[in-house]
């Protein structure tokens with residue numbers, strides 16, 4: 239409630255600042271101009287949005303699949319953990335704007351390189367959060383399973399994975415912000431469509447309001463995606479957590 | 487196979503072989519020493535449990551009872567000594583249930599590990615939960631159950647492993663007196679129908695005397711067996727029996743003396 243008031247106040251100040259002519263409309267469009275652009279350019283925004291949303295969606299799915307597998311692999315093998323985990327931590331320092339063009343050169347202009355870049359940046363939080371959930375499994379529970387001659391796979395299946403899968407989704411939720419950023423940089427590096435491409439195109443055409451409209455769509459998308467993943471995570475935990483069901 | 491002299495190396499033999507047709511003990515622990523770093527927990531403990539026998543272990547808190555059970559179950563290797571034991575089912579001191587699974591799924595877990603389908607495993611576990619007084623709570627998760635109910639689910643899970651040896655670590659500690667007496671009666675009946683070997687750790691000397699054929703009293707850490715009391719009579723016994731009261735005094739004296 240209070241934060242809504244603050245946002246409105248900031249928007250009002252921004253509008254006033256531009257309306258009073260303190261700044262060139264081409265450098266900083268007023269919020270009203272951005273809203274107009276949102277309405278007028280909705281077809282263009284929508285078609286570019288679907289491109290970026292596909293890149294981000296597929297990238298996160300790829301990161302989830304590979305991240306979950308890798309986390310399980312690192313959890314099962316101490317050697318793999320020792321060898322690969324430091325590389326993962328180092329991968330956070332990879333400058334996306336720098337490697338994005340190289341990947342585009344390598345993979346081409348279409349969807350592929352974008353998905354790979356999104357997956358690359360989304361990967362780390364997913365692996366870390368999943369690994370944490372896997373290694374915090376109740377050790378007494380694992381010992382009981384071992385006393386019942388459970389195989390390594392069965393211990394994973396019955397005790398470790400049920401906590402790790404919701405954790406992976408929780409990691410993906412954290413990864414959304416960098417994933418969207420990764421998609422935009424990937425489009426900057428070379429693309430024919432997408433909201434990042436649209437921003438890059440609009441600026442030299444002096445369509446600043448349109449660029450800002452694309453930013454608004456991008457932000458709304460990221461927030462909605464976080465909310466969606468939060469719902470998925472809650473669903474997964476509901477079937478794997480101590481909440482009432484069937485009792486009274 | 488088993489060294490008779492004291493070896494620094496622990497020797498573990500999972501399935502004891504009867505020699506000369508003689509019935510081998512279901513659990514044989516010989517000269518077990520165990521240290522956690524500098525902490526000497528078990529100081530040369532020898533314990534033999536015959537097949538079908540119920541042996542209770544009583545001793546002060548922290549003396550190493552849970553450690554001894556884990557060694558008997560093969561979950562820990564002792565620092566030295568010989569272990570020869572039939573595979574056992576463990577009811578751990580903390581119930582260690584799956585928090586996301588309901589009571590029925592938890593009890594049925596050992597069946598699932600034997601590749602029984604979930605529906606079939608649940609169907610087979612249901613009558614046992616009912617016998618343990620848990621009907622109506624089959625679909626409740628551990629967080630919705632009382633401590634005593636969770637212990638009974640963990641107990642059902644151990645029974646459903648089908649193992650002949652049960653290692654019970656204070657399995658009924660959270661139960662009220664009435665439910666506990668009921669479970670004692672149920673367990674005595676179940677053991678009469680289907681004899682199993684039981685190693686029972688308990689703080690409750692009365693529980694030990696009511697259920698066990700033999701009560702071993704352990705000293706404080708590093709633990710040794712300081713007294714062994716044989717208990718006669720059909721189970722479950724009446725705790726008000728004068729013979730039991732005398733044994734109880736004996737056990738308490740042994741505990742106090744060390």
Ligand SMILES: Nc1ncnc2c1ncn2[C@@H]1O[C@H](COP(=O)(O)OP(=O)(O)OP(=O)(O)O)[C@@H](O)[C@H]1O
Pocket residue numbers: 522525527546547548549550551552553554579
């Ligand atoms: N994994 C471990 N690492 C280090 N020390 C341990 C470990 N497990 C147990 N201990 C120590 O060994 C001693 C014996 O522990 P144990 O749990 O066997 O005692 P207990 O007789 O079962 O106690 P209680 O009656 O309170 O359950 C304790 O002092 C405990 O702190």
Ligand SMILES: [Mg+2]
Pocket residue numbers: 551552553579655
């Ligand atoms: Mg204990």
